[in-house]
Each structure stands twice: as C-alpha cells, then as structure tokens.
Amino acid sequence: MSGLAARFELERGAFTLDVDFELPARGVTTLSGPSGSGKTTILRCLAGLERPRSGSLSLDGERWFDSVGGLDRPPHRRSVGYVTQTAHLFPHLDVRDNLLFGLRRVRERAPALSLESLAEPLGLRSLLERSVANLSGGERQRVAIGRALLASPRLLLLDEPVSALDLAAKGEVLEAIERVLCDLTVPCIYVSHDLREAARLADRMIWLDGGRIVAQGPVRDVISNPRLPFAQDEDAESLLIGKVTAIDQEAGLACVAFPGGELWIATTELPHEAEVRVQIRARDVSIALERPKAISVLNILPGTITDLTQVKASPSQVLVSLEVGQSRLLSRITRRSARELGLTVGLHAWALVKSAAITK
Amino acid sequence: MSGLAARFELERGAFTLDVDFELPARGVTTLSGPSGSGKTTILRCLAGLERPRSGSLSLDGERWFDSVGGLDRPPHRRSVGYVTQTAHLFPHLDVRDNLLFGLRRVRERAPALSLESLAEPLGLRSLLERSVANLSGGERQRVAIGRALLASPRLLLLDEPVSALDLAAKGEVLEAIERVLCDLTVPCIYVSHDLREAARLADRMIWLDGGRIVAQGPVRDVISNPRLPFAQDEDAESLLIGKVTAIDQEAGLACVAFPGGELWIATTELPHEAEVRVQIRARDVSIALERPKAISVLNILPGTITDLTQVKASPSQVLVSLEVGQSRLLSRITRRSARELGLTVGLHAWALVKSAAITK
Amino acid sequence: MDLSPFWLSIRLSITVTAILLLLGLPLAWWLARTRSPARAFVEAVVALPLVLPPTVLGFYLLLLLGPKGPLGPLLEALDLRLVFSFPGLVVGSVIYSLPFVVNPLKNTFREIPEGQLESAATLGAGPLDRFLRVVLPLSASGAVTAAVMGFAHTLGEFGVVLMIGGNIPGETQVVSIAIYDHVEQLEYAEAHVYSAGLLVFSMVVLVLLYSSGRARRQARFR
Amino acid sequence: MDLSPFWLSIRLSITVTAILLLLGLPLAWWLARTRSPARAFVEAVVALPLVLPPTVLGFYLLLLLGPKGPLGPLLEALDLRLVFSFPGLVVGSVIYSLPFVVNPLKNTFREIPEGQLESAATLGAGPLDRFLRVVLPLSASGAVTAAVMGFAHTLGEFGVVLMIGGNIPGETQVVSIAIYDHVEQLEYAEAHVYSAGLLVFSMVVLVLLYSSGRARRQARFR
Amino acid sequence: DELRIAVAANFKQTAEALCRSFSVEHPVRCVVSSGASGLLYAKIAQGAPFDVLLSADRERPERLEREGLAVAGSRFTYALGQLVFWHPGRRVGADLGAALADERLQSLAIANPRSAPYGAAALEVLRAYGIDAATQYRLVQGESVAQAFQFIASGAADAGFVSAAQLFQYQSNTGRTLEGELLPVDATLHAPIEQQAVLLRDGATDPVAQAFLRYLQSPPALALIEAAGYSTPVP
Numbered sequence A, B: 001m002s003g004l005a006a007r008f009e010l011e012r013g014a015f016t017l018d019v020d021f022e023l024p025a026r027g028v029t030t031l032s033g034p035s036g037s038g039k040t041t042i043l044r045c046l047a048g049l050e051r052p053r054s055g056s057l058s059l060d061g062e063r064w065f066d067s068v069g070g071l072d073r074p075p076h077r078r079s080v081g082y083v084t085q086t087a088h089l090f091p092h093l094d095v096r097d098n099l100l101f102g103l104r105r106v107r108e109r110a111p112a113l114s115l116e117s118l119a120e121p122l123g124l125r126s127l128l129e130r131s132v133a134n135l136s137g138g139e140r141q142r143v144a145i146g147r148a149l150l151a152s153p154r155l156l157l158l159d160e161p162v163s164a165l166d167l168a169a170k171g172e173v174l175e176a177i178e179r180v181l182c183d184l185t186v187p188c189i190y191v192s193h194d195l196r197e198a199a200r201l202a203d204r205m206i207w208l209d210g211g212r213i214v215a216q217g218p219v220r221d222v223i224s225n226p227r228l229p230f231a232q233d234e235d236a237e238s239l240l241i242g243k244v245t246a247i248d249q250e251a252g253l254a255c256v257a258f259p260g261g262e263l264w265i266a267t268t269e270l271p272h273e274a275e276v277r278v279q280i281r282a283r284d285v286s287i288a289l290e291r292p293k294a295i296s297v298l299n300i301l302p303g304t305i306t307d308l309t310q311v312k313a314s315p316s317q318v319l320v321s322l323e324v325g326q327s328r329l330l331s332r333i334t335r336r337s338a339r340e341l342g343l344t345v346g347l348h349a350w351a352l353v354k355s356a357a358i359t360k
Numbered sequence C, D: 001m002d003l004s005p006f007w008l009s010i011r012l013s014i015t016v017t018a019i020l021l022l023l024g025l026p027l028a029w030w031l032a033r034t035r036s037p038a039r040a041f042v043e044a045v046v047a048l049p050l051v052l053p054p055t056v057l058g059f060y061l062l063l064l065l066g067p068k069g070p071l072g073p074l075l076e077a078l079d080l081r082l083v084f085s086f087p088g089l090v091v092g093s094v095i096y097s098l099p100f101v102v103n104p105l106k107n108t109f110r111e112i113p114e115g116q117l118e119s120a121a122t123l124g125a126g127p128l129d130r131f132l133r134v135v136l137p138l139s140a141s142g143a144v145t146a147a148v149m150g151f152a153h154t155l156g157e158f159g160v161v162l163m164i165g166g167n168i169p170g171e172t173q174v175v176s177i178a179i180y181d182h183v184e185q186l187e188y189a190e191a192h193v194y195s196a197g198l199l200v201f202s203m204v205v206l207v208l209l210y211s212s213g214r215a216r217r218q219a220r221f222r
Numbered sequence E: 001d002e003l004r005i006a007v008a009a010n011f012k013q014t015a016e017a018l019c020r021s022f023s024v025e026h027p028v029r030c031v032v033s034s035g036a037s038g039l040l041y042a043k044i045a046q047g048a049p050f051d052v053l054l055s056a057d058r059e060r061p062e063r064l065e066r067e068g069l070a071v072a073g074s075r076f077t078y079a080l081g082q083l084v085f086w087h088p089g090r091r092v093g094a095d096l097g098a099a100l101a102d103e104r105l106q107s108l109a110i111a112n113p114r115s116a117p118y119g120a121a122a123l124e125v126l127r128a129y130g131i132d133a134a135t136q137y138r139l140v141q142g143e144s145v146a147q148a149f150q151f152i153a154s155g156a157a158d159a160g161f162v163s164a165a166q167l168f169q170y171q172s173n174t175g176r177t178l179e180g181e182l183l184p185v186d187a188t189l190h191a192p193i194e195q196q197a198v199l200l201r202d203g204a205t206d207p208v209a210q211a212f213l214r215y216l217q218s219p220p221a222l223a224l225i226e227a228a229g230y231s232t233p234v235p
C-alpha cells in the first residue's frame, strides 16, 4: 500500500481529536479549519512529537505508530519534514550548515536532493554564507523549508509557514514553496487558514472542525462548494485549472483555456501550454443576462446557474454558482440584483470576470 | 495657538529623521509609510520616550520640548496616550486596575472620561474583573486603548494597534477604535500600513518615507492621488464621504448620496442621514462606455476621465481616475481594455461599482 | 541544649535579608538597566564575595572596620562599634550575601520589558511611582528567591563571622560558629544536632522555593 | 615567596571545573527539562552547599569519606584515599561548587525553545546528537558563565578544604588555607600579598565575564 | 558586670570550669569566647572587647604586651600542655620510638607546627627520635590540635600527636574511652608548651579581671587545670 494512512484519537484538556484519513503517495493536501480545530495537533502526531491515545499511522505500508502494538517510532527516525510558523533555525550555525543539518543525518538511503538543486528555487544562493541572526522573516522561512527538504523527508508537513510574515514576504515565500512543491515526490500537508494559499498550492483539501474531519476532496470542489464554510467567506473563490494557449506580449496578457471557456490573465511570464490555476474571487464576478458591450471587463463567460445560496454572514448577499462548461464559478452579488434580474437555477447568464482580479 | 506643532531632527544609525508638521486641535491623522520610515520614532518623540537631537514640540501653545532652551518634559508629565502593537498591560493588575492606572494619576485637572463612559464603546464591561493573563489579543488591545484614554491624554498616539491581531480580532478592535475616536476632543495620530484602516478612521494623512514627510493632506486626496504609492497598491481605493438617504430593509441595502451621485451599500444598520465613508477598491471598479443593462452590478456612476496612469508593479494594468461629480474614483483595469475602449483624459464613461465590493 | 545560636542566626538572617533587600533593590535595578561602562566593574565587585574565601573577606573587613582600620576613626566618631558586635556581623553578612540577593533581582528586573515601563510613564507614573507600582509587583517572584537565598546563605555564613565576630555567646556566636566550636571541643553530639537542625531547615526552605519556582516561571508579558 | 599554593589552587580549580562541567551538564539538562516530582528535591540538594556552612560540609565529608565512615570500606576496596589528598579536595570542591555550575547551566538550558529541539529531532537528530549539536552550542554562554563561576568559587574555597585537606604543602595547601595560616602566624605581609593576588585575579575574571555578558544576552531564537 | 575572657580553643572547657568556680566568690558573669590564638591576637589588635586572654602559646601574649595591647608584667604561664601519641588502630607497645618507626604507620596527624605549639612540640619529638617527619610519613596538619584529633578519630590519619587534655575532654564529653594506644610523651623531648595568660588593656583597671588572673594561679585553680590534663608551672 503506498501513501499515508492515519487514524488518531487523543484528548488535550477539553479538546478531542478523532480523525482517520489517507493521503496519496504524492501531492499537496491542505489542512484547514478554525483556530483550535486540531490542525497542529495532527501534524505533531504525524511527526511523532505528540503521542495519540490510540490510533495508527503508516507510510507506504511501513508502520510508524500503532497504539495496539505499542509501536511509536521516535521523530528522528521518521523522516518527516516539519516546518512551522517559527523557522527555528539553529542560531549557532550559518545558513549553509542549517541547510545541511538534516542532509548529514539521512540514513539508510541516498539524499533525494542536493543543496545545489534547491538553492535556485528557494532563492538561497546569496544567503549561504550568512549568519541566520540577520535574515528577514521570509528568508528564515525559505531556509527552514530548504532544511526540511534536504533531509529527504518521506512526508512533508508545513504548518502555516507564511502566516507570521508580512504581505511582501508572504508572497516571496509562497512563490518559493510553489516552486519546490511541484517537484516533490512525497505527500505533503499544508496547514493554512488562507483560502487563496490553499487554492494555489494544494490538490486536495481536508476541512477540520472541533477535532473532526468535516469535508475532504479535490481542492476546487471543496472551496467552491457553497455549503462549506469557504464559499461563505467574504474572500470566497473558485478555482479553474487550465492551459496557456496564447500570449499577448504587448498588452501583458495570457489566454488560459479551461474546460468551459477561455480567460485573459495579466501575466506574460508563463510558457505556452503551461498548466495554470486561476483563482477567481466570488465578489469579483458580476452576472449579466445580456452580454454587455464597450466595457473594460475582458472576460465575459457564458454559463448556467446551478445554485443560489444566501450568504449567512451578510443578509444582503447571495452566492450564485454558475456552470461554465465543466467548471464551477462562484459569484457573490446583492440579493436585490438577483431578484431584479430574476435569477433562478437553470437560467443562462453571463459571468463578468475582471481580468485584473485574477491573481494567478 | 491651538493644536500640535512639531519639528524633530534626529539620527539613529544610518537613519535620519527630519520632520516638521502641525496637527489641528482635534481629528485623526494617519501616519503611514514604508517599514523603517520613522513612524514609530516620531510617536516616541512626541511621547517623550525618545529625545530628538534638535527641534521643538508644543501642544495648544504649551511647550513640551525645545532643543534650544534645553526643555524636555518627561513622558509622565506630558499627558500623552500611547498604544502600541503590544498592549503592555500590567500583569499584576486586573483589567479594572489596568484601566484605572492612568486615571488615578491625572494631575491638575479633572479626568475627561469615566470608566463607565468607555466600558460600552470598548466592550469592556464583561472584562472588568478578569485577570489580564487570559485575555485574547483583541481584548488586550481594547483594554490598552481604554487605559490610555482614561488617563485623559491631551494627545493620543496609536502605533499600529491592530497589526498584530488576526483578522477577526482586527475587525473587532477597529470597530471599538472607531467608536471612541469619534468622541475624541484631542488630536490623534494613528500609525498604519493599511490603507483601509486609514481610509476608515482618519481625516488627515501624512505619508512618510526615509524619515521625511512626502505628502500630507485630507485622507481622500492622499489615498486616491495616482502619483502617491497608495493608489499604486494592488488594494488601492478611493474614499467617498456621503450621507444615508434611503434604506431598503428588505434587500438589506442603504443608499448613500455623495457629491456626485448615489451608491447602494450592503448595510441596514445605519440611521437615516448618518455620515458614512465609502471605500471603493480600484480593482472593483470597471469602466464602460455605454451603460450596461440586465447586469448584477447595482452601482453604475457616470463620470469623466481625469487621469490615466500606468501601474508600476504590473505592466498590464492602468489606473483610471474618474471625476464623479466632485468626487474622485479610481479604477484599475487592463491596459488592453483601456486601449480597446479608447480611454483618454476628458472622455465620458460609466463606472461599474459592485455594491458587494463596498466595505463600508 | 543551648538554642541561642539558632535564634541568633535567625535574627541575623532576618536583619541581613531586610537590609539586603533595601540595598539590593536599587542596586540591582541600576545594574539591570544602566548602560554605564562602570556596570561590569560594579557587577564584578558585587560578585567578589562569591569568589573570595570568606575568611579572607572577613580578615580584611576586620582590618577595615576595626578601630585602627581606615574606617575606624569615622566609625568611632559615629559611636559605631562594628567588629565583635551584632551590627558588625550584619555588615559582614550583608557584604557576603549581597550577590545572592542582587543576582536574582537583577535577572528578574532584566525580564521586565521596557514597554511596561514606557506604558506606565505615558500613563503619568514618575520614576519612583513606576519602580514601586510596576517594577516591584512584577518582580515579586524574583524578590522572594532573592530573599530566600539571602536568608539561607546568611544562615550558613561562617568565615566572615568567624573573623569579625569574636564568638561571643548570645551576641556573635551564630549556629555555624557554634557547630565549629563544638567540633573543636570534641562535642560531636552537639555538633550533629546543630547540623541536622540546619540541614532540615535549609532543605525545607529550598524545596519550598524550588517547587514554587516552576509555576512562577511562566511567560507573563505580552 | 612560595607560589605553590597558587599553582595548587589553580590546578584544583581547573580539575574541579572540568569535572563540574561533565557532571553539571547532564544534571542541569535533566533539571531544566524534567517534569518529575523529584525535581524540586534534587534542585534543593544541589543548592544545599549554598546554604550550609562549608566547614560543616567539610566535617561531614571527613566523617563520610574517612576509613571509618560509611563510604570508607568502599573507598578502601577501590584503593582510593580521599582525605588529605588532592583527589579528596577535588571531591569536596566539586560538591561545594556544584550549585555555581548547575544553576547557570540550568537557566541557559531553560531558555532553549522546545521548537529548536523538535526541529532537530525531525531533521533526524537523536537525543544525544541533539544534546551535543544543538543544546551545547546554544548554551555556550551559559557554560562559560558556569565554568568561570565554578573556577572562581573553587579558587576561593576554604572551609571544605580546611576540614579534609590536612594542609599538606604542594598537595592540599591551597591559597585560601595559606592566607589563613599566615594570618594565624601573624605574618600579615604574606597574607596581604596572597590576598591581593587572589583579589586581582578574581576581579579580572569577573570583569571579563560581566563585560562580555551584555553582548551575549541578546535575543537569539526566532 | 561582665568578665570577657578570650581563650584558646583547646582550653575553652577548662576555662569555663574555672569561671564557674571563680564566680562562686565573685558574682560576675563570665563570657568565654574561644578561637585560634592567632585570630584572637588579630581581633584583640583590632580592639576586640576582651579583658583577659588565655592563649595557647607564649608568643602572642608576649607580642600583645610588647605592642602595649596588654598590661606589661601581667603575663604568666597558667598551664603546660602535655603531648600524647594516639594510635587508635592496634597495639603497638609502650615504646614510642618503636611505634613511630613502625612502617605500617603511614599518615601522621599533628597540629600546624607554625601556629600551634602542640604541633611545634610534636615536630621536636619526632626530631628527637631522629625521624624526618616529612619523608617518613604522610604528615597531615590540623589547623588546631583539635583538628589533629578529628583526623585521627575519623580514621583519616593512622595516628598522631594530640594533647592529654583532649583525651580527658573527649571522655568527659562522650562518656566513652578512646580506643587504641595512648602513649604519653616525655616532656623533656620538646620545649615546654607554655600556655600564657595576660591582662588586656580593656581589663587593665578592672579589679575582677585582675582577681581572675590571681585566681588562676591559686591552688584550687591549679588543681582544676591539672585535673583537665595539663601540668602546671612550678611556682
């Protein structure tokens, strides 16, 4: 059996964790949920830093923990890469020695990566000889991620690696993470509160609440499911996965074809045929019954309304789900507009997506 | 002379501060600028926690600092309310005694406020007997603000009071700040990196860069000036100040009239005739040359293009300034749309503002 | 069995602890906060009694404070007799136990964030007000450690007291001297009883101190 | 002038410091991390020498380690003679100076964030590896303080050595005993020279320690 | 009124006994402070409030007298110390020379010969037997003769020289007799261990202090001193 299978039960004060999940042998899974829902606790159980009262854990058929057999492999013999909000770099080592700390301790097999191969995607080249004391927050996290990856983990755990950073650093580190994750051949769990990070990085998603798994599945289904908390969020978005088919150098735009249509995105850096994820905020999507003319909105997509849901937190808003080809698009509009336009399930409509609002 | 007049020069390592500004006798001024531009240093000079090499400071004609006369009134004799990112509550006192710490030390005049009068707007009533050790971050900041206000300051300094909080707490504290600031009768400086906080709370704005004042003036002019960094930001917004003229209870919308037109906003809590600030993100505004029909966008305003500016950070985008009546609206659209629509200064156009995108 | 050395030791320890706190609080505060270049020197002088043999310290105190010493005329003018008297033991023990009180105080004081004091200042509290109403309450745990260490260490003080004390029963013969004396007089039974008393007392004090320590060590400043 | 007491004291201090570090490192680590209920008790026992008069400690060590003492037969079987010998002074001084080494180590160890160790563990470092490659390097400053305090304090050791030393020149006659002897023999000039030497040496060591302290105290963990 | 007596540690209990009998006639409270003679000297030189010094030697009272810290002409020998060789281990016979020559005797405890007269006397005895103590034994020195006693009593030293007074004192304190061989040392083998008393400046005009010194030379006092294990000077 390949991939990860975990079942954990444990109590911490009033909190009870009770989860049972499997992860494929590769790919990124976002673990999300309210504060205190147990995300960090799960990761610590996986890394062997916390011992569940009962349960089991195996990776690629190899058993790491089993409460019945009394088996509990200690963290240093698990090959887990674990990066948290705080980089926890070793202050007595320079950047290079921090990076090599885990690599030098790889046992029983050859290291999967070399320092050289990671220096580029993580932007570490100019940092190698620096002392860790005067790295910026973003640099620290990049080093922490590199350090974890160089230890050749068989499972990578990232616990809100960017949530303590300011906006600029967050962007820089997320890009680095994105670059290394796409080459990763082991399962990765990425804990985040942030929908957009999840949509950007993950293939699958687990939604946790009160120590239990409430929903899981492919990211684009979970985040745009109007019945799950993500879609209810003010920053709710839908995720389209498509391919670059044309580039307009002069305007700085690229055309992305996805199952159901085409979108123009503000970027020229993508190569032709590149697979891209397009995140579209529900509040950036307007609905029209006629195709408007002479308007600055570039992307106007035809679709069919499949769902209308009241937004719980804000009574004046409704959430419209549109089927655009085989893709789902969320739009958040006022209830008055929905009524005035007479929107109902099954109606044909145009979705106006400001291309400036597409983040990726 | 009433109000505050300050002139500070000081060096800290490679950094030089050289500012000269005045503040009116009441009203909130946002102090903003890049990290390291000297915002905190200015506040510390005002509070007497830092001594400028040269300069002067007077409040309502009373001199607090003068490098020529060698005058430097110590912090505890300045009556300055100073709240920072960290609440710095006294752990040995309960919430009530923290709140009363400054009040009990008011000298030479009667305290301006009572604990009772602040308990409501700051939501402190249920906290009074609590130990400060187990307050949440948001509660801590509300107590810190209450404590500073109860000391009857003659000048209130808020140094990023919400920037260390998570989103939910940030909202809660900002609301509390908003409630107390509107009754404030002394000058207040609010340091923030966040455009939306500034737009929401402040009357005036000072933009600092490298220890010097780069721009200052009424908030709505500074933030929507396409030549200043705010408008260049991805979250750039314009600010409209208007009055509630109608409320559609059923749809959950309120109509706000401002110099130049009307907007429907998703809120029903505002009383009739209330003065409100409407923040409109530039990227939430689309431009059309013809008025579109059968569209979910509620707010479609006519205006005249007054400026077209390239967005520096993103070559595919342009920033369009529209004069709507006497108000200025920013719109961020793709360069291709601008070209296809043939936008030029002086052209008449329609601004499509998604009402769902109006935050306040 | 003569309990007077015990009472004398306890009286001495209490007096010395009280004086040490009075002296140690401002001194430790200064050491914790100053940026003066003299700091390291003063810290070293305060720590000297940790390093110097107590008998050596006592001998030089004897020479310094005796009527023929450099401070003799001054003390005489003040009508103060410091050697061979209880006040003399107090002075010697204060010097000897000073680092045991100043060091824990200094460490607690260093933990008090500058922001707490700046807050207090902007809220209208002057320097003394801040020290009394913010610094002291926040340093309670460090002050307890300091007081207990000062007390316990004075209780066990031997060398200095031997030198400047004069071994006068009921006046300068504290318990450590009494034990030594009993050993010298081959009165081992008495020495054992005194030692056991001292041991039990010290253990009780230290166990209490250390078991309460963990709770107090939690992070308090945010 | 006979310098051998000086050399002996320095030799003793170096030996004792080395042994104290070897003993103190694991002991302090255990004390800093354990949640065992025995912790407070062990901490108190380690701190006892701070509190007990050194002569009392020395007297009981003499009874304990002498051939008739409880440990006598064991030591005889091992052919170890601890009283009146350099090794005996070492044992006595190790016990006496233990708290001066364990306390600073314990404090530094407590400052090491759990996250540093967890990181090291997930990066494949086992317990000993973590201690040697993470804990020790991170505690360098505390270890220096501990070593200096242990060294300096042993240098000034008097009471324990007096009781179990036997004043054998070149073997157990350390400088503190030599000063005492000179005072006893009314040879004050020699006593002054020895004391001045000790004072200067101690001051230099302490001033160096404290002036380097501030730099090291900066926040390092993020 | 008080009579403050500074006494060498080895004579303390005897001094207390003397005080008790002295105060039967003189209603005075005696405060007896003991210490090493050298330290007592240093303290008296620094103004310690003592009326009378009962030293364990003659050198320090002499010096006090010379330096004007004691009343000139008040000095006299109140007791002569008796040296005893104590070997707790096994029977070694009554011959001191043989006992000292026994090669199984490895560590020998004496009082510090430079500060304690008993120690100096012990060295003289060894020399008289033709023994070079430094090479023959592991010579351990106690700061006082009491410490030499402890070294032997604890078994840490094989044997050593103590004072006869200590043996009496130990037996009366503990009610136990000392084990092992106790060989009195011929007093002619060493210079007399003169313990001298002197009237200090503080007590110079105190009639009680003067009376005490006179008492010390009276037959009842001499009897007490002899009973404690000292010999007394022939008047």
Ligand SMILES: Nc1ncnc2c1ncn2[C@@H]1O[C@H](COP(=O)(O)OP(=O)(O)OP(=O)(O)O)[C@@H](O)[C@H]1O
Pocket (backbone or CB within 6 Å): A012, A013, A014, A015, A033, A034, A035, A036, A037, A038, A039, A040, A041, A042
């Ligand atoms: N040692 C402990 N003792 C008591 N409660 C604990 C302990 N450790 C964790 N908890 C509780 O377990 C719950 C889950 O904590 P956890 O840190 O896993 O949440 P999280 O989902 O990571 O939250 P966040 O998003 O805030 O990081 C919380 O309610 C927390 O209070």
Ligand SMILES: Nc1ncnc2c1ncn2[C@@H]1O[C@H](COP(=O)(O)OP(=O)(O)OP(=O)(O)O)[C@@H](O)[C@H]1O
Pocket (backbone or CB within 6 Å): B012, B013, B014, B015, B033, B034, B035, B036, B037, B038, B039, B040, B041, B042
């Ligand atoms: N004591 C000091 N020594 C050297 N440089 C200092 C000192 N204090 C402040 N500075 C420098 O002064 C500059 C201004 O700092 P300040 O904290 O006022 O900036 P800021 O605008 O508040 O930044 P931020 O947004 O990050 O809070 C920075 O470059 C800082 O490095």
Ligand SMILES: [Mg+2]
Pocket (backbone or CB within 6 Å): A039, A040, A041, A159
């Ligand atoms: Mg967490």
Ligand SMILES: [Mg+2]
Pocket (backbone or CB within 6 Å): B039, B040, B041, B159
């Ligand atoms: Mg700042």
